[in-house]
Amino acid sequence: MSFHRIIMLPLCTALLVAGCQEKAPTPPAGEEAGHDDEDGEIDLSAEQIHRAGIELVTVVRGGAGALTVPATIEGNPQGMQVVSAAIGGRVVSLTRNLGQPIGRGQALAIIESREAALLNGEVEAAQARLALAESTLRREQRLFDERVSPEQDLVAARTAAAEARIALRLARQQVAAAGGGGGALNRIAIVSPLSGQVVARSVTLGQTVAADAELFRVADLSSVAVSLSLSPADAGKVAPGSTIEILSGDRKSAAQVDFISPVLDEATGLVTAIAIIDNRAGQWRVGEPVTASIRLRGANAGSILVPHGAIQTIKGRPTVFVRTDHGFKATPIVLGPQSGDHVVVISGLRGDERIAAANSFTLKAELGKGEAEHGH
Incomplete structure (x- = not known):
């Protein structure tokens, strides 16, 4: 071995060791999607959650004693x-x-x-006829009091005045039925009935x-209706007055079932149920799809429901991602029976958590990526 090769070998070894011990460069702030640790926690800002399209929902109380079905917000028929x-x-x-x-x-x-002009013209003509009839009545009353005119003339004047008043009232009613006075002879105002x-x-x-x-x-819109369709078997478990909870994302409202149709819908074979909910805060919009959770008679109020889409399988266990101050935490749960679009949670949640629903699979992927990095 030559002298130069003896010198170069230790030098290359030293450079190699130094290179392996050098830390990888840290990504600039704001570029990192999130941080995962070994406790199943994922750090995500509100902006990152929004960009990922992750929908947050509040778990539903009611559990196995509740019937959960899709519903639609409609206008109150009386409003x-x-x-x-x-x-x-x-x-x-x-x-x-x-x-x-x-x-x-x-x-x-x-x-x-032109029709508006005819209606308004009839009102003015009726007013003129009434004014003439009342003037005639006053004159005949004076002449009768002075014993100049006979009583039959006074009776005729009273009859004419009464008929003129009826004609004026009828003309005004015709204008009102068309809408109302529009400020000119040929105009009609269309007014709001409520x-x-x-x-x-x-x-x-x-x-x-x-x-x-x-x-x-x-x-x-101070009150709106929620309309839901039930199978005949489910409709038999619900009665007017049953408690119903309307949910969509973070919003929720409580109401009671007001009406259950006694007949099936011919097109769907389902039973229509309607509840009226207070909307003075303006949080519900007509036509909006929502989830309705109906408390069944004799129901156990201690159970918890989560949407099917919120459940991910991690390490062989059903898991939901619970919102934390810094992101999400993967929380294993024990599942019970299904209830419509939801599943009963027997244990693992308190019942007041907000969890990831739509696109929660992206959190599972992020968690798996973090575990792979820790494996290195």
Whole structure:
């Protein structure tokens, strides 16, 4: 072995050792997706959770004594009103846009038409006839008191005045049935029949509309209905007054079943049930899909339900990811029977946790990646 090779061998060995002991560069702040430790915890910020599309839900109380079914938020039938044009004409004014509040009796639109002119003209003519009839009655009353006119003339004047009052009342009712006074002889105002919000508008300014055409829909959304469809077997377990909990994400509301249809829906063969929920806070929107959990009679209120999509299998055990201050923690659970789209949790959760539902499989993948890194 030459002298140079004897010198180079220890040098290469030293460089090799130094290279192996050098720490890997730390990724810049904000680039790391999360940190996993051996306790099943994953550190994720709220922004990272949002970007990953992870949906958070609150576990449902009620368990095996609850029936969980999909449902839909609908307008309260007693708080929804279609506003139509009683006469045809051209729309010359619109006072409300979608979502704006409206009071009962306030104008939504003004329609200009020949029929409106006829109706308003009849009111003015009836007023003139009544004024003449009342003037005649006062004169005949004075002449009768002075013993100048006979009583039959006074009776005729009273009859004419009464008929004129009836004619005026009828003319005003016809205008009211068409909407109301529009501020001009040839105009009619279309007014709201209740206080609420404009939830639909099918007319534009300048449009010519036909009689009975729908112009607006006004809804009082301080209360809304939740409609759900039950199988005949499940409907037999539910009664009016049964407690129902409406859930969607972090939102929840309690209500009671108001109505259960005595007949099956011809198209689906299911039973329609309806509950009215308080919506004064405005948290529910008509048409929104939700989950309804109905407490069955004689139910055990101590059980817990989680959605099927929230459950992942980790190391052979069913697991959910519970939201923490810094991200999520993988929590093993013991499962019981299924209840609709949910599964009963026998143990592992307290019942007030928020857990990952949709896209929770990304947390499982992140946890597996962290465990692989720790294995090295």
